[in-house]
Amino acid sequence: MTYDELKDQIKDAMRARDKVRLSILRQVHGELKDIEVNERRDVTDEDVTAMVKRLIKQTSETLEGSQKAGTDEERTQNLQRQVEILNDLLPAQLAGEELTALVEKTIAELGAETKRDMGKVMGALNAATGGNFDKAQAAKDAGARLS
Structure with missing residues (x-):
């Protein structure tokens, strides 16, 4: 707005x-x-x-x-x-499949592999969306993909 x-x-x-x-x-x-x-x-x-x-x-x-x-x-x-x-x-929050796809893309771009990289992934998501995303879902998705 x-x-x-x-x-x-x-x-x-x-x-x-x-x-x-x-x-x-x-x-x-x-x-x-x-x-x-x-x-x-x-x-x-x-x-x-x-x-x-x-x-x-x-x-x-x-x-x-x-x-x-x-x-x-x-x-x-x-x-x-x-x-x-x-x-x-507020603008609509990024959630669902769109957010999952962005999480996967961000992990691939950063080369993140372990849970220690979670902060980098979340920071990149925050920068990419201006903080306008479902943080709980993003953390869950990223946690599932990182070992």
Whole structure:
């Protein structure tokens, strides 16, 4: 997602009067605006993705606390919806057969043979996909192919 796409989604949420979506999108926008002001640079697509991931983590932690407390059902549902909205903003994660093929290709390119090479394989996958892959599945696939 780009910064301009985020702004467009904010406008769409305003038109639809979707308060929950508008709230979380404005939160992302505000955090990105801080980058522009404090660091005096333009926001990149990587900044947008990193900020969305950070907010997913924060909102998920708040959601867990709300679920454990169990006192405010409306707040819990609101937080669940916010996490879903944030997840929709991220590009689709690489998983399944595509990920398995990439793991095999990476192992072949690196010449990895033992479990000691697992870090190199995971690092190369991270670099190739920008960290946008199912890490648990990748580790399982790589572990099965490395002795």
